[in-house]
Amino acid sequence: MLQTIALGDAQFHSLIRAIAALRQTTMSDRCQTRAIHSTETGVQTRSSVASSTQTELQDHVTTQFLQDPHNMLHLPGLNDFLRQIEAPVIRELVRNAKSHAFDGFQVNWEEHNQMVVCLHQLQHPRALEQDLHVTSVSWSCTGAVIACAYGRMAEGDWSNDKSYICTWNIDHGGLNPKQADLVIDVPTPVTALCCHPKHPALMTGGLYSGEVIIWDTSQSTDPVVAQTGMSADSHREPVCQVTWVPLQNKGDFGVLSACSGGRILLWTVSAEQGKCVLKVAFALVQQQVLSKSTSFKGQGTSPVGVTSLDLSPWDPDTFLVGSEGGLLLRCSLSSQTPAAVPSECLSVPLRAPAVFSFRPGSGPVHSIHCSPFHRNLFLSAGTDGLAHLHSLLQTNPLRSIRVSDTYVFKVQWSPTRPLLFAAATGQGEVQIFDLSRRSLRPAATIDPGGVGHAATCLAFNCQNPGLLAVGKTDGTVGVWKLSTDLTEQIPTESHLLEQIANQVAE
Amino acid sequence: MAEVEETLQRIEAHGSVAGTIVANADGIPIRSTFDSSKAGKYADVLRHLTAMARSTVRDVDPQDDLIVLRISTKNQEIMVAPENSYLLILVQRFERYARA
Numbered sequence: 001m002l003q004t005i006a007l008g009d010a011q012f013h014s015l016i017r018a019i020a021a022l023r024q025t026t027m028s029d030r031c032q033t034r035a036i037h038s039t040e041t042g043v044q045t046r047s048s049v050a051s052s053t054q055t056e057l058q059d060h061v062t063t064q065f066l067q068d069p070h071n072m073l074h075l076p077g078l079n080d081f082l083r084q085i086e087a088p089v090i091r092e093l094v095r096n097a098k099s100h101a102f103d104g105f106q107v108n109w110e111e112h113n114q115m116v117v118c119l120h121q122l123q124h125p126r127a128l129e130q131d132l133h134v135t136s137v138s139w140s141c142t143g144a145v146i147a148c149a150y151g152r153m154a155e156g157d158w159s160n161d162k163s164y165i166c167t168w169n170i171d172h173g174g175l176n177p178k179q180a181d182l183v184i185d186v187p188t189p190v191t192a193l194c195c196h197p198k199h200p201a202l203m204t205g206g207l208y209s210g211e212v213i214i215w216d217t218s219q220s221t222d223p224v225v226a227q228t229g230m231s232a233d234s235h236r237e238p239v240c241q242v243t244w245v246p247l248q249n250k251g252d253f254g255v256l257s258a259c260s261g262g263r264i265l266l267w268t269v270s271a272e273q274g275k276c277v278l279k280v281a282f283a284l285v286q287q288q289v290l291s292k293s294t295s296f297k298g299q300g301t302s303p304v305g306v307t308s309l310d311l312s313p314w315d316p317d318t319f320l321v322g323s324e325g326g327l328l329l330r331c332s333l334s335s336q337t338p339a340a341v342p343s344e345c346l347s348v349p350l351r352a353p354a355v356f357s358f359r360p361g362s363g364p365v366h367s368i369h370c371s372p373f374h375r376n377l378f379l380s381a382g383t384d385g386l387a388h389l390h391s392l393l394q395t396n397p398l399r400s401i402r403v404s405d406t407y408v409f410k411v412q413w414s415p416t417r418p419l420l421f422a423a424a425t426g427q428g429e430v431q432i433f434d435l436s437r438r439s440l441r442p443a444a445t446i447d448p449g450g451v452g453h454a455a456t457c458l459a460f461n462c463q464n465p466g467l468l469a470v471g472k473t474d475g476t477v478g479v480w481k482l483s484t485d486l487t488e489q490i491p492t493e494s495h496l497l498e499q500i501a502n503q504v505a506e
Numbered sequence: 507m508a509e510v511e512e513t514l515q516r517i518e519a520h521g522s523v524a525g526t527i528v529a530n531a532d533g534i535p536i537r538s539t540f541d542s543s544k545a546g547k548y549a550d551v552l553r554h555l556t557a558m559a560r561s562t563v564r565d566v567d568p569q570d571d572l573i574v575l576r577i578s579t580k581n582q583e584i585m586v587a588p589e590n591s592y593l594l595i596l597v598q599r600f601e602r603y604a605r606a
Binding site (some may be wrong): 075076077078079080082083084085086088089090092093094096304 | 509511513514517518519520522523528530536573574575583585587589591592594596598600
């Protein structure tokens with residue numbers, strides 16, 4: 001039924017009039033922000049503390065398991081879930097068992113390179129002019145910077161010219177092989193160098209004069225952070241090796257230095273005073289290190305010159321020492337036996353560190369390195385051209401591998417392959433040996449060229465496992481990229497290493 | 507509970523099954539033949555992966571759904587069958603020397 005309904009009034013406001021009204025009252029205004037003041041400040045944390053927590057799933061899980069027998073009944077839907085899922089899962093299992101898909105397929109996650117390639121040849125022009133040799137190379141803890149120490153062994157003895165420490169940053173694109181990123185002037189030849197294992201800018205070096213200096217490469221004004229100075233505490237002979245030692249306080253590191261005067265000193269760094277404070281001192285004296293089987297003429301309190309040193313990564317108390325006479329000793333940092341030599345004017349008493357002596361070699365031991373994969377194995381190499389593989393538990397070497405006909409200056413285990421090691425020889429080549437192979441020939445030979453120049457030092461880059469730095473007596477440092485079979489572990493490698501370590505030496 | 511056990515045993519009876527884990531949606535194992543820490547690890551890691559796999563399948567085709575996710579690794583085969591509130595994880599190991 002149609003009906004008429006009267007609604008109230010409806011009003012329509014005229015839009016046109018409103019717009020016209022607007023147009024009459026227009027205002028314009030401008031505004032402008034005042035000049036913005038800005039200041040810049042840099043903030044840098046001076047010390048940082050890292051700490052992490054993690055909740056253990058253990059308790060949660062065990063309580064769940066504990067309630068199991070009763071709870072399982074009450075868990076809603078568990079039964080249905082399993083019933084439903086059973087059939088498809090069994091089907092999959094059967095299919096899996098019969099499937100031949102991917103048989104013999106080996107996945108290649110990383111690209112393989114077959115060749116060992118020389119990436120860079122780094123030189124420092126001033127060092128070249130002075131005919132300096134590269135005495136030591138060390139990678140920083142981040143693996144991006146290589147530090148090289150120069151010095152010269154002239155006719156068997158060190159010369160006293162001033163020398164340098166140069167660092168190059170391999171990672172950033174603007175690498176100039178002829179110009180170092182940072183050059184530190186040093187008054188005497190540097191005989192040993194070691195980068196800090198945690199702090200990328202710190203490094204310590206030992207000098208020909210017997211001093212041990214710690215540099216901080218991030219300080220551009222004066223990189224020297226601390227030095228031992230020529231005090232009564234410091235070495236009198238050239239320092240053959242320096243290494244960072246983790247101290248009792250977590251995170252603190254000290255420096256262990258050894259010199260050819262038979263002294264091994266442990267320093268703590270006091271950055272405020274700029275000095276290294278002697279903490280523990282060891283002296284190696286002939287009569288305290290010889291075992292009954294060897295006899296030397298002129299025994300007594302004459303010092304045993306140390307030519308190489310290595311700290312065991314497995315046991316922070318143990319370190320290995322090689323001497324000029326071919327002696328190989330295992331020493332302990334906490335040894336309390338007093339040394340047979342009077343500790344004249346030293347601030348701490350001298351102690352004898354030797355705990356065990358291995359069968360001596362026939363010439364100075366130039367290099368020792370403990371295996372990063374097995375706590376009992378270490379390599380030693382010296383002037384007899386052989387690399388000896390020793391176990392910490394036995395006096396005789398497990399294996400002796402002929403590396404070269406001349407001296408071997410440095411030997412180092414690969415950080416990624418338990419059975420691989422590299423040796424720098426006097427002929428200038430770096431031989432890389434693979435203990436998993438039956439053959440006695442090296443797995444690879446790196447020959448940087450330059451006849452007549454010995455390769456004096458080498459260092460594997462632990463962060464970037466394919467890189468190997470080699471320093472030579474012609475003053476060049478070569479950075480080489482190793483092929484994949486030298487960096488990737490083969491499947492049974494750890495097992496083979498165990499077998500080798502458990503052999504009994506003949 | 508007996509039924510749950512029976513079902514699981516039927517599944518495990520297929521030779522080459524190295525272990526099973528039944529976990530809830532939070533990644534906490536309810537019942538497992540592995541030890542608790544390992545089971546916890548498997549369950550936690552796999553529930554995220556399964557959720558992602560499921561959403562991938564549904565993204566590609568909304569009508570579709572994930573039944574079983576199978577991961578072939580160098581040493582073993584891991585199968586995960588998810589559902590809304592539970593997860594069944596199976597680990598298979600074959601005697602074949604080089605299986606993928």
